[in-house]
Amino acid sequence: MxxxxxxxxxxxxxxxxxxxxxxxxxxxxxxxxxxxxxxxxxxxxxxxxxxxxxxxxxxxxxxxxxxxxxxxxxxxxxxxxxxxxxxxxxxxxxxxxxxxxxxxxxxxxxxxxxxxxDRVVPVPGWTRPGVTTLGAAQIALKTQGCAIGDRVALMGTGPLLWLLAYQYLKAGARPAAVLDTTPFAHKARHAAGLLAGGAVFWKGLYYVAAVRAAGVPVFEGITPRAIEGRDDEVTGIAFTTASGRERRIACDALAMGWGLxxxxxxxxxxxxxxxxxxxxxxxxxxxxxxxxxxxxxxxxxxxxxxxxxxxxxxxxxxxxxxxxxxxxxxxxxxxxxxxxxxxxxxxxxxxxxxxRAFPFPADLARALPDKTLVCRCEAITAGDLRAAAGAPPTGPAPELNRAKAFTRLGMGRCQGRVCGPAGAEILAAARGTPVASIGRLRGQPPVKPVPLAEAAE
Missing domain, CATH: 3.50.50.60 (FAD/NAD(P)-binding domain)
Known part of the structure; x- marks a missing residue:
């Protein structure tokens, strides 16, 4: 066998x-x-x-x-x-x-x-050089022994956000800030369930405490607005705090991710x-x-x-x-x-x-400005997807694969791995339906790029 x-x-x-x-x-x-x-x-x-x-x-x-x-x-x-x-x-x-x-x-x-x-929510400016996922920043640290910049901001939610902040700190690359989109009160409401994790939960608390004790600026319940910079670099991240105050953190690189x-x-x-x-x-x-x-x-x-x-x-x-x-x-x-x-x-x-404690922020994806790139491979914006949800000739697209046919969303190198989840949220909001009814992008071979000579063979 x-x-x-x-x-x-x-x-x-x-x-x-x-x-x-x-x-x-x-x-x-x-x-x-x-x-x-x-x-x-x-x-x-x-x-x-x-x-x-x-x-x-x-x-x-x-x-x-x-x-x-x-x-x-x-x-x-x-x-x-x-x-x-x-x-x-x-x-x-x-x-x-x-x-x-x-x-x-x-x-x-x-x-x-x-x-x-990593699961990504596009943010205006997320295609600038210097923006990676949390996982990519962690891989650079593990395999190359380097940070992705001199002043790195970390944004998203979930255990990996805090683990990476701790790992950067221990490696001597103190983060410029930790920006968590989940409010502290929301996480606290699920503390009893998290206690079931035993040692895993206490390790997570240790990471959070160590990052805070080191004086790393921490903001919880934030809403990202834009990743600022020029064509060749990141200069900062603009966001709204949980209290509604507009803030900006200077940084030369940003890693982001909302779970896996x-x-x-x-x-x-x-x-x-x-x-x-x-x-x-x-x-x-x-x-x-x-x-x-x-x-x-x-x-x-x-x-x-x-x-x-x-x-x-x-x-x-x-x-x-x-x-x-x-x-x-x-x-x-x-x-x-x-x-x-x-x-x-x-x-x-x-x-x-x-x-439950670190939910995917579907509302952030649904509220993206029309001009925000969602599919960076094919240059498809949030506005393009909303148009696909409407009337012909660009719509209507009742589900994600039909939207792919109208817009080319997910036809690039990642085949929708990155843009698919956010694209589904935008389409669902535009049509006023649950995201589950929008479906998912179907897998196609090759699952990752291969040389044309091999594909032809």
């Missing part, structure tokens, strides 16, 4: 660990030069940095994941630096690209551990059905607690199946591998299965509390 695991983050590592223990030699693919995922991403070998400095409180877990990863490489068909750009469940084939070379790979079962990416969204394009191409998760305010692929989908042979684990964090991803990866083994007639440890499912279930209340 040929099994493929896509992704070598926490979910992929634990999935492969179970498969190898069962006597299989899976094909293991990751787009990065090495495994660990984004959260435990390793720097290049030339950059030697202490794990505690790189991962802080997560150093012990990062070492454990890396140790397991390294021990498994020789027991698998390990393929780093490899992009899976298409999956066809009818022919049971994956299409991959590595070092400019295309390859087709047959499989009997596949576990997709594709991770997540699953990287689920491969699941989409595999024919997995999706549902709109009201709590996460995300479209997520449907699977059961074991990671099974309705598509035979396709299993999902980690944040690519719905945002749950690194701890939950490790458990989900192991459980998905056991589900695959069960479904192919191999004996599994029933006690182990039961323990994994109990631990996964215990994490759900905390995750729900996090989503």
């Amino acid at each position: 040929k099994v493929v695991v896509v992704g070598a983050g926490p979910a992929g590592v634990r999935a492969v660990e179970q498969l190898v223990a069962a006597g299989l030699r899976p094909v293991w693919i990751d787009e990065a030069p090495d495994g660990g995922g984004r959260i435990y991403q390793r720097p290049p070998q030339a950059l030697t940095r202490d794990a505690v400095k790189l991962y802080g409180f997560e150093a012990k877990r990062a070492r454990a994941v890396h140790g397991t990863l390294d021990g498994l490489k020789t027991q698998t068909d390990w393929r780093p630096d490899t992009l899976v750009w298409h999956i066809d469940t009818r022919s049971r084939r994956l299409e991959t690209l590595s070092a400019g070379q295309h390859a087709s790979l047959e499989f009997d079962g596949a576990i997709l551990c594709t991770g997540a990416m 969204k699953p990287e689920a394009q491969l699941a989409d191409l595999a024919g997995v059905t999706f549902r709109f998760d009201e709590l996460q305010h995300n479209w997520v692929p449907e699977r059961d607690m074991a990671g099974r989908t309705k598509v035979p042979g396709i299993y999902l684990a980690g944040d690519g199946a719905g945002i749950g964090g690194a701890d939950a991803a490790e458990l989900a990866g192991a459980r998905a591998a056991l589900a695959l083994l069960e479904d192919t007639g191999q004996a599994v440890d029933a006690a182990r299965v039961h323990a994994l499912q109990e631990r996964i279930a215990r994490m759900l209340p905390f995750r729900a509390a996090l989503e």
Whole structure:
């Protein structure tokens, strides 16, 4: 039996660990030069940095994941630096690209551990050089040992905002400001639910306290107005405080993000059905607690199946591998299965509390000025989308894929990964309908850009 695991983050590592223990030699693919995922991403070998400095409180877990990863490489068909750009469940084939070379790979079962990416709300001026996502700023810190500027402002909401502020502080790159769009009172109302996270919650409080104690300017409940600057640089961020006061923070770079969204394009191409998760305010692929989908042979684990964090991803990866083994007639440890499912279930209340405490600010996307670029690849503005919601010839577009046909939203390099969520909010507001009724941009191969020569072949 040929099994493929896509992704070598926490979910992929634990999935492969179970498969190898069962006597299989899976094909293991990751787009990065090495495994660990984004959260435990390793720097290049030339950059030697202490794990505690790189991962802080997560150093012990990062070492454990890396140790397991390294021990498994020789027991698998390990393929780093490899992009899976298409999956066809009818022919049971994956299409991959590595070092400019295309390859087709047959499989009997596949576990997709594709991770997540930042969720962005466009802000006037967000396409200026010097503006990145929170995740990109964190990657620069981990892999290059550098900040994205000398005076970096951080804006958005969610745990990553405060984690990155703390990491920048520890690295000696004191943030110019932390701008959280969620009011403090709103977060405080969900404190009881957050307590269910135990040590995770207390670590989060520590990050917040450390940033405040260092004197970093912190504003909560803000409304961003514009990222200011010239064609070649950022000079500041203008915003309205929770009390209604207009403020400006000088900065030469800005990282922003409003939580995460699953990287689920491969699941989409595999024919997995999706549902709109009201709590996460995300479209997520449907699977059961074991990671099974309705598509035979396709299993999902980690944040690519719905945002749950690194701890939950490790458990989900192991459980998905056991589900695959069960479904192919191999004996599994029933006690182990039961323990994994109990631990996964215990994490759900905390995750729900996090989503409630740091909600996606849909109102910010819906209120974007008409001239604001939403799809930077195709230069589509919020006004273009509102026009698509109206009368012919530019509309009406009752759902997002029709708006794509009218406007080219999502036809660029990111295929709607960045612009899709905000575009859906704008279209829903213009039509006066719930965002779930607007749908999502359907995945298309290749899921990421490939050389034209390979596409032609």
